[in-house]
Amino acid sequence: MDERWEDVPLIPSAEGYAQVPFNGWFLLLAWAAGSSHLGRMPGSLNEALPGSLNEALPAGEELLEDDSEWIVEMANDYLVLAGVPPVPEGYIWYLQLPPGIRSAEELWDRIGVLLDDALSRMPQRDGEEHTRALLPVVTGCLAELY
Secondary structure, eight states, X not given: OOOOGXXXXXXXXXXXXXXXXXXXXXXXXXXXXXXXXXXXXXXXXHHHSOHHHHHTSOTTOOOOHHHHHHHHHHHHHHHHHTTOOOOOSSEEEEEEOOTTOOSHXXXXXXXXXXXXXXXXXXXXXXXXXXXXXXHHHHHHHHHHHO
């Protein structure tokens, strides 16, 4: 893909989009959808973390700088291994809701069903080899939605 994260348009609101949790797997899904189905808004890593990580922090507390660096590094290492460029910091990423899908929960559930089927047909691979083979499979699944 010749796209860059910077090609993703800035959006004025999240209406019609699902927030992408900041981790390698969900960012891979977002990338596979293509920039025409993504949006971004300026925001902090705390705002972009999956709920369980964010809820683990005491009220009003932010991640420590070392924690933030580790989370970003882990996500980017996974993306690079999968053949995706590192994601720029300072944004919250959003995936457009496809026709007929009304919520983030419904979107992630639908993607999960598509991926379960596709991943079950993938040859068995271990660790890094598996991650390297994911992008075309995930891209095919996301193309079915859009």
